Amino acid sequence: MKPLTHLIAIILMWLVSVLSFAEAPDALTQQQQIDHLTYKFSAGKYSKEGADSCLTCHGKNKRLDATAIFAGAHGSLVDPNAPMQSLQCETCHGPQGKHPKKVTIAGDKYPDPMLTFSSISPLSSDQKDGVCLACHNDQHRKGWEYSIHQSSEIACVDCHQIHTGKDPMLVKDSLNKACTNCHNDIEKDLHKRSHHPLREGTQQCIDCHTPHSSENPASLTRFTLNDACFDCHAEKRGPFLWEHQPVTEDCSLCHAAHGANNSALLEQRLPQLCQNCHSSAHSGGAITGPNTSYVGGKSCLNCHSLIHGSNHPSGKTLLR
Numbered sequence: 001m002k003p004l005t006h007l008i009a010i011i012l013m014w015l016v017s018v019l020s021f022a023e024a025p026d027a028l029t030q031q032q033q034i035d036h037l038t039y040k041f042s043a044g045k046y047s048k049e050g051a052d053s054c055l056t057c058h059g060k061n062k063r064l065d066a067t068a069i070f071a072g073a074h075g076s077l078v079d080p081n082a083p084m085q086s087l088q089c090e091t092c093h094g095p096q097g098k099h100p101k102k103v104t105i106a107g108d109k110y111p112d113p114m115l116t117f118s119s120i121s122p123l124s125s126d127q128k129d130g131v132c133l134a135c136h137n138d139q140h141r142k143g144w145e146y147s148i149h150q151s152s153e154i155a156c157v158d159c160h161q162i163h164t165g166k167d168p169m170l171v172k173d174s175l176n177k178a179c180t181n182c183h184n185d186i187e188k189d190l191h192k193r194s195h196h197p198l199r200e201g202t203q204q205c206i207d208c209h210t211p212h213s214s215e216n217p218a219s220l221t222r223f224t225l226n227d228a229c230f231d232c233h234a235e236k237r238g239p240f241l242w243e244h245q246p247v248t249e250d251c252s253l254c255h256a257a258h259g260a261n262n263s264a265l266l267e268q269r270l271p272q273l274c275q276n277c278h279s280s281a282h283s284g285g286a287i288t289g290p291n292t293s294y295v296g297g298k299s300c301l302n303c304h305s306l307i308h309g310s311n312h313p314s315g316k317t318l319l320r
Contacts, residue, residue, distance in 0.1 A: 028105060033113050033122040036105055040097045040112075047096040051088040057100060058089075071165030081135075092117075092131055092162075117157040125155040132156040143213025154182075159211070172204060179205045186258050194266075195259030207231075208257075226251050240309030242316050246277070247308050270299035 028036070047053045058066035066089075069075035074092075076082040083091035090096060092115065097103070099112040115121075117128050129150070133141065136156075144150050149159075159178060161167050168174040176198050180187035190199045197203045208228050209219045222228040229251045230237040236247065246253040254273060255265045262269050268276070278300075301307060304318045312320045 030122040040095050045095050045097045054089045069163045125153040128155040141212045175204050189259035192259035193261045236308045242310040274300045
């Protein structure tokens with residue numbers, strides 16, 4: 001019985017050690033981090049050495065190298081509006097306090113936290129954005145609180161990169177890729193047979209959409225979709241003596257904005273697209289017969305070539 005008793009005692013001691021270890025947290029909870037960061041801001045214990053103290057751990061070739069920021073606008077040493085001309089790293093990351101040394105929080109010792117913006121940051125998207133908007137509060141971002149990105153809890157840092165010389169969102173050749181990282185359905189459309197030239201890089205998402213402060217449908221730069229289309233397709237604007245109602249109402253009734261497998265970004269092939277509205281046109285089967293000229297080439301457009309509108313006195317049927 002003694003060996004068995006000894007074994008039970010060992011098991012009990014092991015359970016006590018495991019439970020004790022589980023009770024002692026190895027990291028702060030999200031709320032504890034927020035509470036302590038709030039306290040640090042109220043205390044305002046900023047470093048006297050500024051960025052020099054940060055570069056001890058975050059210097060060049062260090063494991064946590066952050067020196068790439070000096071290649072961009074935020075790390076500028078000559079721009080008076082850059083964070084480096086103010087509190088330097090602490091402008092965005094908050095007062096250093098005792099970081100990276102440990103401090104006593106809730107009776108235990110933890111590394112003194114700083115404001116961070118990664119995916120594991122305790123900050124909410126609004127809290128992260130508040131840091132950015134403290135400086136970036138110009139006209140283009142004043143409506144951020146009402147934007148679709150903000151309501152979807154997408155933070156500035158989810159799109160923008162700060163510790164780099166070239167933020168992908170500010171580089172023409174990489175902006176579209178940055179957008180389609182989330183908008184995967186749009187990226188698929190850009191690979192269809194007919195598409196706007198975003199994939200080729202001659203057009204950018206922000207030519208039509210504004211990510212920061214649009215109250216328009218689909219965050220468009222213009223009040224309506226048609227107005228956005230007319231920025232490039234001005235010849236379709238009119239006014240026309242004879243108008244085609246779908247054109248004046250909404251371009252997307254016939255066209256897919258980002259891409260389609262039909263010519264001219266059409267939602268359907270012709271003549272099927274036209275027959276969605278003109279189901280009785282050329283009754284008697286002439287338009288769908290196997291040997292009729294109506295189904296050759298452009299179908300209805302063989303005759304009704306001015307489909308977007310006509311200014312000809314006899315152009316009621318958009319033939320001229």
